[in-house]
Amino acid sequence: MLFAVKMDVHLPPDMDSDVKADILAREKAYSQEVQTSGEWPHIWRCVGQYSNLSIFDVDSNQRLHDILSQLPLFPYMHIDVTPLATHPSDIALLERNP
Numbered sequence: 677m678l679f680a681v682k683m684d685v686h687l688p689p690d691m692d693s694d695v696k697a698d699i700l701a702r703e704k705a706y707s708q709e710v711q712t713s714g715e716w717p718h719i720w721r722c723v724g725q726y727s728n729l730s731i732f733d734v735d736s737n738q739r740l741h742d743i744l745s746q747l748p749l750f751p752y753m754h755i756d757v758t759p760l761a762t763h764p765s766d767i768a769l770l771e772r773n774p
């Protein structure tokens with residue numbers, strides 16, 4: 677199951693710099709672990725925003741929720757999830773099913 681996920685990060689401006697550095701390091705390590713597993717095949721920075729647009733390829737809604745809720749930045753994010761379906765005009769679909 678494919679999902680587009682937009683994550684907007686809102687860290688408190690007065691967050692302690694060591695706490696912030698620790699959360700960001702853990703976030704990077706965890707996100708790269710999930711990316712390596714194949715369940716998070718794309719992550720893009722949204723230009724001009726502290727946000728990313730990601731694609732997840734997971735087995736269930738519950739699995740996506742588990743991944744997202746374990747992100748160290750989860751308490752500081754607004755997350756928008758869009759389930760994806762194939763588009764009938766997608767030429768890649770034609771190539772896969774001529």
Ligand SMILES: O=C(O)C[C@H]1C=CC(=O)O1
Nearest residue numbers: 685703704707726727728
């Ligand atoms: O910087 C971000 O977009 C937030 C977050 C998502 C993955 C990651 O490594 O950081």
